[in-house]
Amino acid sequence: MKKKIYAFLYLSTFVPLFCFGRFDVTFDQGKLKPSPIAILPFQGDSNTKIKLPEVIGNDLQHSGFFENISEAAFIETGITPGQTPRFGDWRLIKARLLLSGTIAIDRNDMMTVRFQLWDIYSEQSMLTGTLKADKRYARRLAHIIANLVYKRITGSEGYFDSRVVYIAEKGPQMHRKKRLALMDYDGANHQYLTDKNVFVISPRFSPTEQKIIYVMYENRNKPGKIRLLNLETGTDDFLKEVSGITYAPRFSPDGMKVVFSRAYGGKSCLYLLDTQTKELERLTNEEAIDTSPCFDPTGKKIVFNSDRGGKKQLYIMDLGNKNIERVSFGGGVYATPSWAPNGKWIAFTKIEKGQFYIGIMQPDGTHERLISSGYLVEGPSWAPDSRTLCFYRQEPWDKTGTKGGKARVYSVDISGANQVEMPTPMDATDPSWSPPLPFTHTKE
Amino acid sequence: MIDRHSLFVSAGIHLCALILILLPWSFTKNEWEISKPIPVRIVSIGALTQSPSPISKKEFNRFKEITTTEKPKSTTAPIPEKTFKDIKKRASKVAVKIKSTKQEAQEKIPVAASTPTAPQKKQDMPTQSVQTQKEAAFQSVLKSLQHNIENTSINKSTDPHAFEADNISDHLSISELDALRQQIQECWYVQQSIWEDHQIVVEAIVEIDPERKVSNITIKNPPMGFNRAAFQAAADSVKQALRAPECTPLALPPDKYHQWKKAKFIFSPKGVW
Secondary structure: OOOHHHHHHHHHOOOOOOOOOOOEEEOOOOOOOOEEEEEEEEEOOHHHOOOHHHHHHHHHHHHOOOEEOOOHHOOOOOOOOOOOOOOOHHHHHHOOEEEEEEEEEEOOOEEEEEEEEEEOOOOEEEEEEEEEEEEHHHHHHHHHHHHHHHHHHHOOOOOOOEEEEEEEEEOOOOOOEEEEEEOOOOOOOOOOOOOOOEEEEEEEEOOOOOOOEEEOOOOOOOOOOEEEEEEOOOOEEEEEOOOOOEEEEEEOOOOOEEEEEEEEEEEEEEEEEEOOOOOEEEEEOOEEEEEEEEEEEOOEEEEEEEEOOOEEEEEEEEOOOOOEEEEEHHHHHHHHEEOOOOOOEEEEEEEEEEEEEEEEOOOOOOEEEEEEEOOEEEEEEOOOOOEEEEEEEEOOOOOOOOOOOOOOEEEEEOOOOEEEOOOOOOOOEEEOOOOOOOOOOOOO | OHHHHHHHHHHHHHHHHHHHHHHHHHHHOOOOOOOOOOOOOOHHHHOOOOOOOOOOHHHHHHHHHHHHOOOOOOOOOOOOOHHHHHHHHHHHHHHHHHHHHHHHHHHHHHOOOOOOOHHHHHHHHHHHHHHHHHHHHHHHHHHHHHHHHHOOOOOOOOOOOOOOOOOOOOOOOOOHHHHHHHHHHHEEEOOOOHHHHOOEEEEEEEEEEEOOOOEEEOOOOOOOOHHHHHHHHHHHHHHHHHHHHHOOOOOOOHHHHHHHHHHEEOOOOOOOO
């Protein structure tokens, strides 16, 4: 009996217990890799000049978050929205996402596009939709679908249905011809907005409307004119003629005001222009060079660069109480600040030890990081998603100033990854990214 | 001669230890799976039982459509025969014990003389209890199948106790946990815009079948007011990682099925940027 008691006590202490079967594991690292997506040819695509799947694929790949799988690798084809794919076939080619669609054009040239996005691994439909528009806007429909897919996968608004205005340049260094040019962000639908006989600089898109503000010099002897170009109505109005040298005009978020720099009497000050009343208000009056102003998304603050402290640094002015606060304290000089549409970042150009950089920082000056560098990189402008930037990069000129100087516009993610050239027919500088193009659509 | 006093002291200490260990067990919702691991396979319900199917015909047909597609052959290593026999032996011992205990309990129940069916009941007790066990086991199979059909959307919280998982990760060794972590992190594609901007943490309760394939994923809902689109995107990336072919089967020790069949995975890529 005693032996049995001992045995029981011994075993009860040392016999391992089963059955709990639950444990927790934390994963704190993943892969910063693009998601492989297969985009099937849309049924009915042969009737359109523009291949929607191609435009969608290019958009998604441009973002850096997606990787297109070549059509040659597809095992299954001919799927339309509403049909369930053979998930095993797509897993074999390591597709995580699948996009299918159909296109129909009626006798009134109205195009109807239906699409469906599948999660191959979870074997679930993620997104379906129907878009209708005149077939002239086929490319825009493709961009809109890309935006919807982008948002579904990343949680952020896409930027594909947008445009970029820039200065198209041609000629030797000392006799440069500059024209205003406009294109879709991917280089399509390129057009010139001004004549080559006038000299233009500093184009900037309104953050909320399809309007461009820029400075035009008819000749060197006349002062620059701030002009407002409305892309939706086609009007190109003269806003204000200001003596001295005016440059870097920027819209307020509501489009009612414009802030710009004016160099006069040996200094450069900031001015605020009401576009309705044409009234001019001076914002700064220091013995300094204050320039490159930019509104924040609320319209209550302005970031600009100034050498009032000795070197060009970034400052923020509160338009309410006119308080000015310095926000950059790094080495080198800071210029051309641009406030992100979501208000979380300020992009800038930095020059240090002969090298140019594109950088970003938070509005309080913290978390500064440099995301691109080169002989000359300058003029960052934000895409609507507040994650992507465009800027221009220029190569050095030779000693004669007749060769070299190639300038191109690039886009880059705020992480510094995914730097991609935006195709332009000639040298391009000083880009500005538009807000999303307006549209209405029908969803299922 | 054994000192009686020390014997009682020793017995008391052992008993306290036993109570301390067993007491939290009695309050958990876990049930010790005494039947052998059930392979997930489509069967005709009517052929095996006359009880009404808990799954509607529409769901059953849909599930049949999903699961009858050709799946890649399993490359899972089978449970070692010796280990499997051990588990079976232990399980059968306990099953017999429970069965006999039930039988004894039923025999002690006073049977009223006025009920002519009482003697029948007495005789049918053993077969009924076995049938009840079988039916209960089968019902649990159907429940698990039904669970697979249902959408694992973050809006649905099917089981109010789904996230009451014990935070115990010490039943697997560190190397085993690291192997699993490395495997899944290779399959988990992180989008910086989602995770960095929104400081998202995704908690998932993952049910794993004996072949070490993920059979069900339940994502815990985010706090109120959280960016829903961003969280949905984050949750999707987690689900893709867990179902990726490169991560199937999971790098888990086959002989410890009872320890990892239901796990809580927490995804929070703080170390990436």
